[in-house]
Amino acid sequence: MTTMFYFDPLYFVFALPPMLLGLWAQFRVKSTFKKYALVRTGSGINGAEAARRILERGGIATVSVEATRGMLSDHYDPRHKALRLSEDVYSQASIAAVGVAAHEAGHALQDKTRYFPLQIRSLMVPAVSIGSNVGPLLFMAGIFLAGTIGTTLAWAGIILFGSTALFALVTLPVEIDASRRAKALLVSQGIVSPAEMQGVNAVLNAAALTYVAAAAQAVMQLVYFLSIMNRRD
Template identity: 45%
Template sequence: MHLFLYGYFTPYFFYDRYYIIYVLPALILALIAQFNVTSTFSRYSRIPNSRRMSGAEAARRILDQNGLYNVRVERISGNLSDHYDPKDQVVRLSEGVYDGYSIAALGVAAHETGHAIQHSTNYSPLVIRNAIIPITQFGSSTSIWLLIIGFIFNWRPLVMAGIILFSLAVVFQLITLPVEFNASSRALKILGDTGMLYGQELAGARRVLTAAALTYVAATVVAFAQLLRLLAIFGNTRDD
């Protein structure tokens, strides 16, 4: 589960009043969301599930129940570094989730298998997101240089090109939201239907996944705030 915020904290190469107006509040929201997911995960990672099932076992069982025998489950280092790799068809779980027997471990493991199920069923938002990844990566890496050069030399067409490329990152974030929310919804349904978690355990997993989803919402807000800032600077230079 990628919980980092995709580098959208970068205010580019200068600060201005628009940064304070648009971006700073969004950054505060993002920090709150990050703190919330860390504390929520930490809380429920200390509560074992009644089935004494590890995250790896839960992931393997869910995948097999959905006929995804070819999807591997692997352990990776890091904290909250869990993710599904559609290219290699691997669910990668951090050590605390892979070996963990907690409510949080099962919630996160089920969430990542939710992405694998999305992939196998050609879930439309996921297909679109995967298709535009190369474009958004190009846009993110190129936009900053176009903006810097454009603002330095006051070349408005270059600035606008940079803004358009940066807007692709905002689109990517928007498409990511339904992908993540749907994966969590699938995870909670599977955990409840199969009896892996029930009652307060399921409620705890829901809190963990909700907190994680809010980091993606915060990332989208930060990206959109940066876009508004750039548009405001662009409009101000036009007025000047």
């Protein structure tokens, strides 16, 4: 069983396609952001201003807009009601910056309206942090051990890691909806013109591809674990 787990050629059938998709997605999002970071918005509004305008339009006065370090480290923190934008997004008045900032502001709007998939994702965070690390370890331990104990451990690992795959799938509608909200408000609030939306769409679509790749990787790894259990039985 040890040889099968470490040198199973079938692993590459499951792992290689989503891994290549993930690499392609990372390349696309970085290259697209870099391209449209050089295109200034006609309105002259930067990322921080765009986020604040969208929050105000949504009647949200309790969410702070803060600068944070790291490239494309932008995120919305629902626990601390903070919208954190990377330095390139926070201060730049570019198509890429306002697109990303508006997307993160879209998450704050989801939080205010208690968007159900976002609530589910937030509740899953503790389980996912455990499942992504402990799940594969339990699975490997179960594969190494024979009998009922080994089978029980392996299935426990699969169930724990399954929370990671489910989290990745739940993330997809959350991210797509945030982008939908962002695109609608960017034009209606005069942050970008309809002609500039082509660049915004390119940036946000490239970002969405990274979440698709993450979901594919998690699901395919889970399927691979299940295939090992099927052959073991």
